Amino acid sequence: MSQELTGAQIMCEALIREGVEVMFGIPGGAIMPFYFAMWEYRDRLRHVLCRHEQGAGHAAEGYARSTGRIGVCIGTSGPGVTNLVTPVADAMMDSTPLLAICGQVGSHVLGKDAFQETDITGITMPITKHNYLVKNASELAYVFKEAIYIATTGRPGPVLIDITKDAMQKSCVPNWDRKLDLPGYKPTYQPNRKQLREALKLLRQARKPLIIAGNGVIMAGAHAELRHFAERLRLPVITTLHGIGAFPEEHPLSLGMPGMHGWVHCNRAIQECDVLFNIGGRFDDRVTGKASTFAPNAKVIHVDIDPSEIGKNVKVDVPIVADARMALQALLDELPVKEELADLHAHASDWMEYIRELQDKHQGKQQYINRAAVQNMALPPHDVYAALNRHIAERGNIIVVTDVGQHQMWAAQLLDWNAGPRSHITSGGAATMGFSVPAALGVAIAHPDKTVWVVCGDGGFQMTNQEMATIIQEGIKNIKVAVINNGYLGMVRQWQELFENKRYSGTPLSGPNFAKLAEAYYWKGMTVEHTNQVQAAIEEAQATNGPVLIDFRVEREVNVFPMVPQNASIGDMITENSGA
Amino acid sequence: MKKHTIVALVQDQPGVLSRVIGLIRRRGYNIESLAVGHSEQPSISRLTIVVESTQVEQVVKQLYRLIEVIKVSDVTDDPTVEREMVLLKLHAPISVRHEIVAMCGVFDAKIVDVGSSTMIIEMSGTPSKVQNFIDTIRSYGIKEMMRTGRIAMVRGSRGHNADQYVESGNGATAPVAN
Ligand SMILES: Cc1ncc(C[n+]2csc(CCOP(=O)(O)OP(=O)(O)O)c2C)c(N)n1
Ligand SMILES: [Mg+2]
Numbered sequence: 001m002s003q004e005l006t007g008a009q010i011m012c013e014a015l016i017r018e019g020v021e022v023m024f025g026i027p028g029g030a031i032m033p034f035y036f037a038m039w040e041y042r043d044r045l046r047h048v049l050c051r052h053e054q055g056a057g058h059a060a061e062g063y064a065r066s067t068g069r070i071g072v073c074i075g076t077s078g079p080g081v082t083n084l085v086t087p088v089a090d091a092m093m094d095s096t097p098l099l100a101i102c103g104q105v106g107s108h109v110l111g112k113d114a115f116q117e118t119d120i121t122g123i124t125m126p127i128t129k130h131n132y133l134v135k136n137a138s139e140l141a142y143v144f145k146e147a148i149y150i151a152t153t154g155r156p157g158p159v160l161i162d163i164t165k166d167a168m169q170k171s172c173v174p175n176w177d178r179k180l181d182l183p184g185y186k187p188t189y190q191p192n193r194k195q196l197r198e199a200l201k202l203l204r205q206a207r208k209p210l211i212i213a214g215n216g217v218i219m220a221g222a223h224a225e226l227r228h229f230a231e232r233l234r235l236p237v238i239t240t241l242h243g244i245g246a247f248p249e250e251h252p253l254s255l256g257m258p259g260m261h262g263w264v265h266c267n268r269a270i271q272e273c274d275v276l277f278n279i280g281g282r283f284d285d286r287v288t289g290k291a292s293t294f295a296p297n298a299k300v301i302h303v304d305i306d307p308s309e310i311g312k313n314v315k316v317d318v319p320i321v322a323d324a325r326m327a328l329q330a331l332l333d334e335l336p337v338k339e340e341l342a343d344l345h346a347h348a349s350d351w352m353e354y355i356r357e358l359q360d361k362h363q364g365k366q367q368y369i370n371r372a373a374v375q376n377m378a379l380p381p382h383d384v385y386a387a388l389n390r391h392i393a394e395r396g397n398i399i400v401v402t403d404v405g406q407h408q409m410w411a412a413q414l415l416d417w418n419a420g421p422r423s424h425i426t427s428g429g430a431a432t433m434g435f436s437v438p439a440a441l442g443v444a445i446a447h448p449d450k451t452v453w454v455v456c457g458d459g460g461f462q463m464t465n466q467e468m469a470t471i472i473q474e475g476i477k478n479i480k481v482a483v484i485n486n487g488y489l490g491m492v493r494q495w496q497e498l499f500e501n502k503r504y505s506g507t508p509l510s511g512p513n514f515a516k517l518a519e520a521y522y523w524k525g526m527t528v529e530h531t532n533q534v535q536a537a538i539e540e541a542q543a544t545n546g547p548v549l550i551d552f553r554v555e556r557e558v559n560v561f562p563m564v565p566q567n568a569s570i571g572d573m574i575t576e577n578s579g580a
Numbered sequence: 581m582k583k584h585t586i587v588a589l590v591q592d593q594p595g596v597l598s599r600v601i602g603l604i605r606r607r608g609y610n611i612e613s614l615a616v617g618h619s620e621q622p623s624i625s626r627l628t629i630v631v632e633s634t635q636v637e638q639v640v641k642q643l644y645r646l647i648e649v650i651k652v653s654d655v656t657d658d659p660t661v662e663r664e665m666v667l668l669k670l671h672a673p674i675s676v677r678h679e680i681v682a683m684c685g686v687f688d689a690k691i692v693d694v695g696s697s698t699m700i701i702e703m704s705g706t707p708s709k710v711q712n713f714i715d716t717i718r719s720y721g722i723k724e725m726m727r728t729g730r731i732a733m734v735r736g737s738r739g740h741n742a743d744q745y746v747e748s749g750n751g752a753t754a755p756v757a758n
Contacts, residue, residue, distance in 0.1 A: 126603070133595070184644075184646070184648050184649050307641055308642045308644060311638070312638060
């Protein structure tokens with residue numbers, strides 16, 4: 001193609017070349033040339049007009065996390081792009097491939113405090129994998145290609161491109177053929193064989209081996225390999241918050257979630273194991289508790305695609321820098337025949353039996369859902385999850401998006417996660433309240449054939465619920481929102497109850513009538529106040545051909561247990577009986 | 581806290597210095613000195629950073645996360661040649677000039693400017709020798725001083741050759757920790 005195009009046209013062409021189909025954004029002065037050009041590409045490049053740039057960013061994240069493809073969001077210079085800062089930071093923390101396209105003032109006034117100018121590349125330097133300031137139309141073809149390559153390869157992450165208005169308006173003949181030249185960026189995908197053998201040696205000699213699986217397994221599409229590997233060695237598997245979906249919970253080797261609100265048996269298994277094989281998790285402090293007391297008896301094998309994660313929080317004995325799937329594949333190739341694993345199998349089976357005994361002794365999922373403490377409440381939050389479980393099991397084809405707080409931890413703990421990778425979408429590393437409704441918008445667009453259930457707190461819901469209008473305008477029908485309405489910023493209130501003598505400073509929270517609010521947005525709205533209405537409401541929501549919100553007015557002061565207090569060892573959990 | 585000398589090769593792009601410094605700042609470490617300039621390759625700049633830190637290995641690994649950072653190493657315990665340069669403007673009335681000239685002779689320093697009551701002296705050497713010189717000459721009255729910060733190069737065939745990272749594309753990946 002030797003035709004002259006405007007910079008903005010080049011941007012559209014570049015996105016189409018990279019397989020982008022949807023973008024989420026809001027226009028404004030500096031980005032207008034892009035919107036002008038977008039119009040002629042609208043059949044191939046769908047633009048979803050959001051109500052707030054934060055919503056656009058989270059929607060792009062939802063799209064990316066549920067597909068593994070790049071999510072694209074757009075904002076105009078100044079407040080438009082500063083509104084994108086939160087989702088960009090969120091994407092950084094959770095390694096989400098996100099492209100933020102930002103309009104910037106004209107290059108001739110750059111740095112002169114022009115109208116709506118902000119230094120967004122300066123602001124986002126520490127929260128992007130990489131960012132660019134583009135002042136010439138001739139650079140755009142290359143920069144877009146490079147940016148999407150960087151965002152989606154290695155450890156994925158957000159990349160931001162700030163483009164001056166004149167660079168979008170000027171014309172040139174784009175050069176699509178320029179080869180990527182990134183001498184400082186060569187992600188390591190293939191594992192080092194020597195380290196692999198070292199890891200296998202450790203595992204074979206283990207008496208109490210344990211796998212922790214994290215987000216890396218899901219991003220690498222390594223769930224099948226993980227399953228083979230665990231089954232061949234018969235190792236118990238723990239899945240972190242972002243590892244949910246990497247290993248089916250109904251599998252006999254699955255233990256569940258570790259960490260601050262993980263199960264006692266998971267944390268105890270970590271504390272007692274002698275070899276810990278972490279695949280694609282980053283030993284976040286919500287997993288490790290006080291890091292110096294974490295897994296004190298374990299030799300640690302850590303597989304991560306990002307070398308800077310290795311040894312960052314936990315001392316590692318065998319580092320393996322690799323893509324999770326390639327590492328597991330290579331490990332499977334190196335496995336000895338079954339007979340040679342007899343010793344390991346014997347030890348692993350004793351160990352598993354021991355962990356299951358621990359599990360029976362401590363409150364696990366079933367006991368937690370059905371416990372007496374909540375039996376006399378009109379609507380314990382747990383009953384909503386129990387009903388959702390029944391619904392998901394019957395219906396299938398559901399993706400759950402959660403927000404941040406107690407309801408999020410209950411979802412991770414209490415729902416039965418058997419639907420495979422990318423069936424659980426949440427904000428983990430940044431824990432961004434307000435993530436869920438806009439993220440669900442992106443998920444629903446990417447998966448029109450599935451139903452997206454949002455589980456959200458009354459606090460987080462009030463941060464971004466304006467995207468209900470976007471959902472209607474886009475004609476999206478497959479979103480159902482369950483607000484777990486406890487009238488508090490519940491997670492903070494829980495800490496105040498447990499550690500600050502119930503000083504509920506800044507946590508009691510009122511809201512509008514959520515069902516009526518939903519109706520005002522042309523959604524269907526329902527209110528549920530009693531346990532015996534829960535199942536019917538969920539089924540009605542599912543049967544409704546359009547977006548539905550259910551306001552579950554749950555018991556107000558219920559806590560998430562078990563719990564590791566901040567900076568404590570994960571071996572010291574507060575359980576329901578020892579706690580409040 | 582131990583002082584570490586880090587040598588880095590980076591792509592010569594706007595903002596790259598900001599990224600490198602930002603990453604170190606984020607950890608709360610103080611940069612004692614920083615020298616930047618061209619390497620043997622015009623598209624690649626070379627940095628020497630002196631930083632006080634207990635976890636320099638982690639800093640080095642995180643620097644590799646930056647897309648434009650090509651190679652980084654902590655050369656503190658390697659055999660290196662280290663140099664620093666200083667420009668000093670001294671209070672130098674006629675009466676003491678001969679003493680200053682003699683002192684410069686001892687330290688291999690050059691007098692590069694002479695004013696009516698001042699002299700500018702240029703001196704380079706190992707950072708400790710530069711420090712010695714400054715301490716010795718200080719009594720004459722330093723009116724202005726500028727130190728360049730340390731630059732370092734590993735001795736022998738190992739080191740930070742920038743040529744290999746251009747065109748051929750068989751550049752560095754972050755080292756596998758071991
Ligand atoms: C944007 C943002 N602000 C503040 C917080 C701190 N925070 C964490 S959980 C929480 C309470 C959430 O309340 P709600 O959405 O009602 O959920 P609940 O815990 O009650 O289920 C708060 C305020 C946060 N994570 N994100
Ligand atoms: Mg709440």
